[in-house]
Amino acid sequence: MKNFYNLLIFSFIALNIQAQAIYKTIDSYKLEGERELKIQLPRNYDPEDKRTYPLIIVLDGDYLFEPVAGNIDYQAYWEDIPDCIVVGIKQGNTREDDFFYDDESFFPAHDGAAFYEFMAAELLPFIEDNYKASDFRIIVGHDLGANFINYYLFKDVPLFRSYIALSPDLAPEMMNRLKQRLSVLNRETFYYMATADADVKSLRTSIIKNDSIIKTIDNDKLFYKFDDFEDANHYSLVGRGIPKALNEIFAFYKPINGKEYTEQLLTSESTPYDYLIKKYEDIEYFYGFEKKLIENDIRAIAAACKSKDDLESLEKLSKLVKKEFPESMLSAYYLGMYHEKEGNIKKALQRYKSGLLLEPSQFIDKEVLLEKIYDMQEEMDN
Template sequence: MKNFYLLLALFIGLNIQSQAIYKTIDSYKLDGERELKIQLPRNYNPDEKRTYPLIIVLDGDYLFEPIAGNIDYQSYWEDIPDCIVVGINQATTRENDFYYDNETFFPAHDGAAFYEFMAAELLPFIEDKYNASNFRIIVGHDLSANFINYYLFKDEPIFRAYVALSPDFATEMINRLQQRLSILNDEIFYYMATADADIKTMRASILEANTVISSIENEKFLYKFDDFEDANHYSLVGRGIPKALNQIFTLFKPINAKEYSEKVLTFEGSPYDYLVKKYEDIEHFYGFEKKLIENDIRAIAAASNKKDDLESLEKLSKLINKNFPKSMLSAYYSGMYNEKEGDLKRALQRYKAGLLLEPSQSVDKEMMLDKMYEIQEKMKR
């Protein structure tokens, strides 16, 4: 529990640089106003064409801050993309908002109104004001974690990823989920979590649901389940959120040591081809382009050198020049290519020219000077 509160404090502290914007939406469906909390990415520019994944947080009164903090922290380190986070405050309306009929077990009355509010009013409201992409995530906890499942039953679900933290399942929901998830035609990410000290009745149904859901054979259905130790109904939220984001954005993550050894080095094509495919897959899955990052550049350059793939290294250097023309990165990797092909004079020119450019996260003036001295020593031999 102590670690949970330390994490919350960390996220809240980080979130100071990404303060929430408070908006009010006037809803015809709900016959009144609703308060929203909105977090935009750092350095968000509404005039840019870039779009961002949209995360809708139910129970925003208490669930918004830990999610927004996680997003801000992980996106800062490029583990996940920058996202737009929208929380819906429901402290005084949640039982009505999540109401379902006791016979059909589908949303009814105020619950049906809230269900329609999401697609008919909230999403258009957000997308009209902000650069949100079509890759949408919805997050809920207990009652709201049950409610998010109803959006799966649309012919074309409006969300691509679902985060159900200790869901309080309605009757028939588990069977309905099994039927629906088995016939999905588009990729859907689904994360569910419970804990050893979760509410007993909820935990029992969640474990039953996991048994059913984990048996589904559908390559379009991407599922992750966690059963945390030493956590309860509330503290599991702090542990489940980063795990859920990790699941949803696995493909987006920088190339790590495991991916490098098991996928990059064993890829049938060249290392450069692997990089191109990875970024194309990201755009296909998430609906937005990923900006080329230094971590992936280093990994592909290392693989190219290990395989003595000069063509791959040349293509990589051209891609870097295109994406980072004012950075030392462009000079460093162009010089690496020239050095690899044996043109030491040109490599030296590249490294010298790089001294006038801007340092990056991994390449600075000292590194450029070291390469210059190294080349000069080689030219003396």
């Protein structure tokens, strides 16, 4: 087990070699001074590209930025989640002032109000002016910061679409206010909250109660997930909660896995091709950006076409692949598969041969094409 954790730590270090943090300083009128930021941009980030990326704001960036940024970089590398821009706000010397709320209204006051306004009026515009950030925003907080992120829900138009509250130190009245606000959300919003068996007792008690309240909310626009970790404390739960939260937030984005293939794709009343199109349309609707077609999903849809004997879907899929990957062996392989399935062996052979001079993909290379070519030639000779 120790070797496993060492390997996991090494993996994060190795991946972050290519995803180093950028340190920036923003001059804030609201905070009457400068504030330091840590920023991680996606790999191969191109400021000239039209593509935009989800924005993740991390409070307590002094210690919370690295575990968030590391998880983002790792999961995005394997295409489980999209590439994201991660921004951590350093608050080591100011956190109690930044998260201050009034003793009577229990809303941000004094320095807390200034920090609240800093986020909307200065930080977000600064990031959007300088980086390719999309409108899909996530905010992450721990204890006092996890309470503070809720205040952004109470704006007429909430600033964020996803909230990750790790062991929140909830202000009085926050439970009731959260229930009221989450009940009337009119846009899809993700809310994640976590505690642990060895969390601070007073926090754990209020978090468990808050969870029981949120679970009673009937609002199909709210996507809520709660975790109560075993063998974790107030600090170690952070390392377990972050990847779980990201998995929930980007559940619609994930590649088609075995469970989705068996329980949803094969049982869907839609054709496999229509299932694929809707999946990618839903991703664009939920997250506000277009996902590039990936080979994993192509393979899954092709397998479903074969399983359902849906030649029309396979033809549409092959044309889509040719459009999206004209220089890749993928285009030749799936066009060949379609012609093979329809019984036109001569045309399938031509398609497979045409791919030999194209670029290999993750799963399709010359050996795969040559094997198909030999199969077609053997079938024509028989």
